[in-house]
Amino acid sequence: MTALRGINLSVPPGQMLAIIGLSGAGKSTFLRCVNRLVEPTSGQMLVEGRDVTHISGAEFRRLRTGIGMIFQQFNLVKRMSVLTNVLTGRLGYVPVLASWFHRFSAEDVDVALDCLRRVGIEDKAYVRADTLSGGQQQRVAIARALAQRPRIMLADEPVASLDPETSRVVLGYLRQINHDDGITTVVNLHQLDYAREYADRIVGFRQGEIVFDGTPDQVNEDVYRVVYVA
Amino acid sequence: MSTESSTWPEPAAAKPATTPRRPLGAVLLPAGLLAAAGLLVLVARNTEFNVPALVAGMPRFWAIFSSLGQPDVGIMPEVLTRAGETLQISLLSVAIGATLAFPISFLAARNLMEGNPITTGLYYVCRTVINLVRSIPDLFWALVFVASVGLGPFPGVLALTMFAVGMLGKLYSEAIEGIDPGPIEAITATGASRSQVIVFGVVPQILPYFVAHTLYAWEINVRVATVVGMVGAGGLGFLLRTYMSYFQYRAAATVILVTMLMVMAIDFGSARIRERII
Numbered sequence: 001m002t003a004l005r006g007i008n009l010s011v012p013p014g015q016m017l018a019i020i021g022l023s024g025a026g027k028s029t030f031l032r033c034v035n036r037l038v039e040p041t042s043g044q045m046l047v048e049g050r051d052v053t054h055i056s057g058a059e060f061r062r063l064r065t066g067i068g069m070i071f072q073q074f075n076l077v078k079r080m081s082v083l084t085n086v087l088t089g090r091l092g093y094v095p096v097l098a099s100w101f102h103r104f105s106a107e108d109v110d111v112a113l114d115c116l117r118r119v120g121i122e123d124k125a126y127v128r129a130d131t132l133s134g135g136q137q138q139r140v141a142i143a144r145a146l147a148q149r150p151r152i153m154l155a156d157e158p159v160a161s162l163d164p165e166t167s168r169v170v171l172g173y174l175r176q177i178n179h180d181d182g183i184t185t186v187v188n189l190h191q192l193d194y195a196r197e198y199a200d201r202i203v204g205f206r207q208g209e210i211v212f213d214g215t216p217d218q219v220n221e222d223v224y225r226v227v228y229v230a
Numbered sequence: 231m232s233t234e235s236s237t238w239p240e241p242a243a244a245k246p247a248t249t250p251r252r253p254l255g256a257v258l259l260p261a262g263l264l265a266a267a268g269l270l271v272l273v274a275r276n277t278e279f280n281v282p283a284l285v286a287g288m289p290r291f292w293a294i295f296s297s298l299g300q301p302d303v304g305i306m307p308e309v310l311t312r313a314g315e316t317l318q319i320s321l322l323s324v325a326i327g328a329t330l331a332f333p334i335s336f337l338a339a340r341n342l343m344e345g346n347p348i349t350t351g352l353y354y355v356c357r358t359v360i361n362l363v364r365s366i367p368d369l370f371w372a373l374v375f376v377a378s379v380g381l382g383p384f385p386g387v388l389a390l391t392m393f394a395v396g397m398l399g400k401l402y403s404e405a406i407e408g409i410d411p412g413p414i415e416a417i418t419a420t421g422a423s424r425s426q427v428i429v430f431g432v433v434p435q436i437l438p439y440f441v442a443h444t445l446y447a448w449e450i451n452v453r454v455a456t457v458v459g460m461v462g463a464g465g466l467g468f469l470l471r472t473y474m475s476y477f478q479y480r481a482a483a484t485v486i487l488v489t490m491l492m493v494m495a496i497d498f499g500s501a502r503i504r505e506r507i508i
Contacts, residue, residue: 065421075416079434088430092421100429148420
């Protein structure tokens with residue numbers, strides 16, 4: 001089966017783009033094609049003007065380091081401390097051998113602590129990741145992505161496991177980082193109202209194809225029907 | 231091609247309609263039971279199952295068994311020395327076995343190896359090696375090593391090492407296959423190398439299981455060490471066989487009692503530690 005068909009999408013630098021659509025519409029697959037957690041079977045993916053569809057080795061790792069990603073299930077390593085989890089965001093920069101022994105330079109630790117400060121949980125740096133609430137874990141995940149010093153941020157259903165209040169906090173941080181650092185952000189959301197509230201632009205996916213592309217205030221009843229209703 | 235459905239709970243599958251009971255079952259069930267009973271009678275005959283022989287043997291059985299109540303404490307120093315030997319055989323073999331099984335288990339974990347024909351091939355090779363090692367009974371390993379390197383604790387160490395490698399290779403690799411793939415995906419996405427993904431995404435998740443499985447293997451190894459001793463591979467088993475073959479039942483009783491105490495103590499201690507880790 002084909003998850004995506006004839007997608008032609010260009011995201012200008014600094015934009016906060018929300019992709020909406022039903023579960024199974026191909027949003028997640030699309031996002032994973034950007035850093036090739038999923039290999040596209042055909043087509044081209046250009047990142048900052050460069051075709052990344054076939055790069056490999058160190059070049060491929062550098063591409064991934066420049067792209068932060070956060071996930072619906074946070075995907076922290078539960079038994080490690082919050083700080084060590086954030087430090088894994090530095091793995092693309094540190095010497096491999098030293099990292100095997102969990103040795104990070106003072107600068108890397110400073111970067112990690114600074115990223116935790118950005119999301120307001122530097123006081124949790126030394127506790128185990130699984131002692132935090134869902135919202136806090138997602139903020140640690142944002143800090144981990146920030147520690148990569150990325151130019152692009154991908155967020156795959158970042159608030160689907162969170163309550164509405166926490167969701168706004170998390171989306172608020174993503175919006176703020178996008179705004180303050182100019183990090184191009186692509187976020188998959190299934191709630192239309194969050195997309196309208198936080199994004200500069202909304203793209204609707206349906207069965208692997210783009211069925212809407214416009215600004216939040218262009219989203220109306222018809223768009224809703226085209227994207228979500230059979 | 232994967233889709234994003236994995237990030238969403240699947241809708242509950244519709245329950246299959248229950249098939250109405252067929253009257254045929256009323257005939258098949260008694261027929262099946264009858265056939266099974268017939269088979270067991272046949273098996274009992276083939277295994278020379280013999281109640282009169284058991285009754286006739288009871289006095290001798292009792293003579294041996296009751297000697298457990300009057301162990302020969304005079305040989306205690308010798309028994310304790312041998313118990314120490316058994317303990318050391320089991321410790322060394324688990325240590326070597328765990329060291330060998332550790333790297334193999336990563337190569338024998340499907341979730342780390344699939345997605346590339348070369349690593350997938352290596353996965354099947356390692357899986358097969360583990361299964362081959364496991365399919366050879368521990369006593370056979372002991373007989374082979376006694377024949378190769380002579381009597382004593384050393385062939386016991388070698389035999390139990392094979393046993394530990396097979397057991398831990400399987401347990402470790404299954405622990406790896408049971409981990410949460412989410413952190414692995416997340417750390418891969420940071421641009422980390424494959425080895426870094428293993429160090430940060432896999433090892434922290436499996437470490438407590440590895441410690442628990444290693445302790446468990448040690449528990450089993452202490453027991454197996456006493457058994458393989460009977461074919462000349464050192465330790466308490468060797469002593470037990472010697473006393474039994476000279477009909478020194480009270481001395482044998484001492485060996486059995488010490489074995490029981492040692493195994494129970496280790497099981498208890500190890501189980502306590504394992505509970506605390508996981």
